[in-house]
Amino acid sequence: MNNLLDTIAKHFSNNLPFVAYRKPNKSLVTAFLLKDNSLEFTSEFTESGFVFAPYKKEEKAILFSDKKALIISENIDTQEKSLRDDIATSLVDSVRDKHINIVDKAVETIKTSNLQKVVISREELVKLNPVNILEIYKTLLSTYKNAFVYVWFHPEIGLWFGATPETLLNLKGTNFKTMSLAGTQVNINKKDIIWKSKELEEQQLVTNFIETQLQPISNNLIIDKTETINAGSLLHLRTKVSGILSEKSNLKELIRALHPTPAVCGLPRNLASNFIDSNEGYSRTFYTGFLGELNFNVSKTAIRETALFVNLRCMKIKENTAYIYVGGGITKDSIAEKEWEETVSKSKTMKRVLN
Numbered sequence: 001m002n003n004l005l006d007t008i009a010k011h012f013s014n015n016l017p018f019v020a021y022r023k024p025n026k027s028l029v030t031a032f033l034l035k036d037n038s039l040e041f042t043s044e045f046t047e048s049g050f051v052f053a054p055y056k057k058e059e060k061a062i063l064f065s066d067k068k069a070l071i072i073s074e075n076i077d078t079q080e081k082s083l084r085d086d087i088a089t090s091l092v093d094s095v096r097d098k099h100i101n102i103v104d105k106a107v108e109t110i111k112t113s114n115l116q117k118v119v120i121s122r123e124e125l126v127k128l129n130p131v132n133i134l135e136i137y138k139t140l141l142s143t144y145k146n147a148f149v150y151v152w153f154h155p156e157i158g159l160w161f162g163a164t165p166e167t168l169l170n171l172k173g174t175n176f177k178t179m180s181l182a183g184t185q186v187n188i189n190k191k192d193i194i195w196k197s198k199e200l201e202e203q204q205l206v207t208n209f210i211e212t213q214l215q216p217i218s219n220n221l222i223i224d225k226t227e228t229i230n231a232g233s234l235l236h237l238r239t240k241v242s243g244i245l246s247e248k249s250n251l252k253e254l255i256r257a258l259h260p261t262p263a264v265c266g267l268p269r270n271l272a273s274n275f276i277d278s279n280e281g282y283s284r285t286f287y288t289g290f291l292g293e294l295n296f297n298v299s300k301t302a303i304r305e306t307a308l309f310v311n312l313r314c315m316k317i318k319e320n321t322a323y324i325y326v327g328g329g330i331t332k333d334s335i336a337e338k339e340w341e342e343t344v345s346k347s348k349t350m351k352r353v354l355n
């Protein structure tokens with residue numbers, strides 16, 4: 001029996017806000033439990049607690065203040081679960097056609113305008129048997145060991161789960177780390193992984209953007225070598241980036257410089273964002289936003305830490321329906337059918353843990 005998991009289940013049945021999360025490759029699960037339903041927001045990112053921020057910076061970021069929450073932590077060692085791959089993907093043709101049409105339109109726009117890359121996403125609905133949030137969260141913990149795995153709830157906002165492979169930002173004192181993550185292929189356990197130029201270029205665009213954005217507000221910027229990483233049954237290209245925040249700069253500027261990266265929006269940012277707004281046809285809300293510890297005193301030492309993750313491979317659950325969010329980066333070389341299949345593969349990250 002896990003006290004922490006039982007406590008969050010009880011909190012959920014009492015309809016009270018909470019979050020439980022585990023950082024990549026760790027066993028410590030931390031939960032913030034709120035005593036009432038009042039909603040608090042942050043716009044300056046100077047408070048401390050847990051932040052849940054939407055994709056659009058004009059929409060409000062929700063703060064679970066550490067002053068108002070009961071915070072508990074527990075090591076939860078889960079047996080690694082092997083991934084089910086026999087997931088039914090019976091989607092109606094109209095869902096596929098709609099996605100393919102938007103991707104085709106994006107490729108056309110890229111070829112005939114200054115737009116270089118745009119991330120096109122969709123919302124997929126899955127009907128569920130009555131949900132047991134503990135079972136879903138436990139399965140996520142044991143299935144995605146190297147992801148940031150969370151369950152977040154507020155009665156006025158909803159219930160969200162995710163297992164994201166992407167760090168937005170880690171800031172300790174003035175030292176920060178971030179990453180450029182893009183390019184996807186299904187992991188078929190091949191020894192020699194070959195990336196096509198489409199994926200390599202797509203990811204390079206993200207790295208270049210991050211470098212350009214961070215240069216004016218940081219010192220000692222270090223861009224590591226690009227590597228392949230595992231995210232469930234998918235592989236991605238990742239380049240780690242680190243640096244020191246310059247004296248004149250602050251966390252808000254760092255967040256605004258990075259979010260939304262071309263891994264979730266596109267390039268140039270304003271053109272990509274306009275294309276998304278006019279064409280996706282649904283509201284992303286918290287998908288491709290970010291979440292995590294904000295100026296949080298993790299180890300009860302003097303140093304506060306910010307550890308934010310991009311809200312990918314996630315879903316919202318409402319009245320026995322899961323709303324799964326998936327997207328992919330489109331460049332001039334994208335093939336719509338392949339981009340569709342990529343979103344189908346990404347949707348399995350969440351479908352796999354549902355009953």
Ligand SMILES: C=C(O[C@H]1C=CC=C(C(=O)O)[C@@H]1O)C(=O)O
Binds near residue numbers: 181313329330
């Ligand atoms: C937008 C998503 O993934 C991003 C992160 C990694 C790889 C991506 C890609 O290959 O397109 C996306 O940029 C998503 O999973 O919904």
